[in-house]
Structure formats: C-alpha cells, structure tokens
Amino acid sequence: MNLSKRIAAFATAGLLAGATACPALAADAAAGMQKAQVCVVCHGPEGVSGNPAVPSIAAQPAQFIATQLLMYREGRRKDAQMSPFAANLTNTDLNNLAAYFTAQKLTPPAAAVDAAAAEGGARLSQQHNCVQCHGPALLGQQHIPRLAGQQREYLKTQLRGFKAATRFDMDGQMTSAAQPLSDADIDILANYFAGMR
Ligand code: HEC
Ligand code: HEC
Structure with missing residues (x-):
C-alpha cells in the first residue's frame, strides 16, 4: 500500500x-x-x-x-x-x-538549537520518513500531530514511549517508525522539532 x-x-x-x-x-x-x-x-x-x-x-x-x-x-x-x-x-x-x-497561533518560547542538531534533525527526518506523515514542515495533518515548536521534553518522552511500545498508538505505524531511532537520534530530533517555527 x-x-x-x-x-x-x-x-x-x-x-x-x-x-x-x-x-x-x-x-x-x-x-x-x-x-x-x-x-x-x-x-x-x-x-x-x-x-x-x-x-x-x-x-x-x-x-x-x-x-x-x-x-x-x-x-x-x-x-x-x-x-x-x-x-x-x-x-x-x-x-x-x-x-x-x-485556530490558535503556536508561538512557543524560543528554544536554543545548535546548528549541528538542526542539520542532523533535518537529515534524520528525511531518512526515517517523519516528513512523509507529519508533513514537509512538520506541521501535522489530519490525525497526525504537528511536531514543529512542540515542547522538547514532551517529544523525547513520547518518542522513547513509542520505541518501548508503551505510548498509545492507534495503528502501530508510529511505534514502527520509532524502532530504528537511537537515544542520540531521539535527542537530536526533539531538539530540532522544538526549535522549528
Ligand atoms: C506512517 C506515518 C508516520 C511516520 C512515518 C512517522 N509518524 Fe509520528 N505519528 C504518526 C501518527 C499517526 C501519530 C499519532 C499516533 C497516535 O497517537 O495514535 C504520530 C505521533 C508522533 C509523535 C507524538 C506527538 C504528540 O504530540 O503526541 C511524535 C513525537 C512523532 N510522531 C514523531 C515522529 C518522528 C520523529 C518520526 C520519524 C522518525 C515519525 N513520527 C514518523 C504517524 C507517523
Ligand atoms: C492537569 C493538567 C491538564 C489539564 C487540566 C488538561 N490537560 Fe491535556 N494533557 C496534559 C498532559 C500532561 C498531557 C500529556 C499526557 C500524555 O503523555 O499522554 C496532555 C495531553 C493532551 C492532548 C494530547 C496532545 C498531544 O500532542 O498528544 C490533548 C489534545 C489535550 N491534552 C487536550 C486537553 C484539553 C482540550 C483539555 C481541557 C478540556 C486538557 N487537555 C486539560 C495535562 C492536562
């Protein structure tokens, strides 16, 4: 499919x-x-x-x-x-x-993101197809959440939870998507998303 x-x-x-x-x-x-x-x-x-x-x-x-x-x-x-x-x-x-x-505007407090995390995050998002589902600018669509500008610690907890298969997942697709991520990848991705506007 x-x-x-x-x-x-x-x-x-x-x-x-x-x-x-x-x-x-x-x-x-x-x-x-x-x-x-x-x-x-x-x-x-x-x-x-x-x-x-x-x-x-x-x-x-x-x-x-x-x-x-x-x-x-x-x-x-x-x-x-x-x-x-x-x-x-x-x-x-x-x-x-x-x-x-x-309909509310997401104007989160500025999150400091270093250049290496930003570059690594963009690469990992392509490599692991995050952008295919969450959208090219990671703004979400339909039942798929926006990641851009989300709280960093919350993102890390969710990604660790999907990897461990403890986070609720309606169809298992997100749990599969998290399996190849290392702890270091999760840190880079969470920093990258949190810094996006
Ligand atoms: C096949 C589609 C698909 C792919 C690929 C995918 N996601 Fe998801 N993602 C979803 C769906 C659907 C949900 C909502 C799951 C639920 O709650 O049932 C979700 C939820 C999430 C959440 C929880 C956010 C929140 O606000 O609760 C995070 C974080 C996340 N995805 C990150 C990622 C990252 C990082 C990647 C790439 C490594 C990725 N996703 C790849 C479909 C996808
Ligand atoms: C006492 C604090 C508290 C209150 C009050 C509260 N929430 Fe939450 N909400 C949370 C926490 C903490 C989470 C994340 C929980 C988790 O990890 O599953 C959450 C998660 C959510 C999510 C999922 C977001 C995502 O990105 O996955 C939605 C949607 C939500 N809340 C909407 C609401 C709405 C609408 C109300 C009012 C009717 C509300 N919440 C009241 C604490 C609260």
Missing part, C-alpha cells in the same frame, strides 16, 4: 474508532473557548505550553485534537493528569475544543 493510501486508512481507522460516538457536527470555536478555560491551566494560554512535560495544543490539526481527546475519554490513551479532564467531554465538546485550539 502506498503512503497516501495508508494515511487514508489511518483516518478511516480513527473515524471507525469513534464512528458511533462521533457524528459530523459543525464545530463551534466560541463554545470551545469557554470549555478551554480549564485546559489552559496546564496547556498554557491559548494552548501554548510553557511546561516542558506538557504538550502545546495550539495549532494542532483539529482531527488530531478531537481524536486524542476521544482516545483519552475512552481510556485507550491514559495519563493521570490528562484523562480526568477528557472523561466528561461530550462529542460536541471535543469537536468545539478542537476547533478552538487548532
């Missing part, structure tokens, strides 16, 4: 996971903003995180945000801090929250 067919297949898998739970609803970003007041306590103002362990959710693809919220709500992705805040969201809430956060 070629890559775009595989991506379409993931999208379908994501939709199927929520098929009964996720009717197509017109999302309301203003209603999402009201609901987001509790989220920004951890995820930062407008979803731009200042905490190394907490991901920014501003400017993530709407489908990615809604899918992950659904996965936390259904207990498929679990986190002691995050899960309780997804538990009581309705389908309308998760679509509205996704519409709000996707």
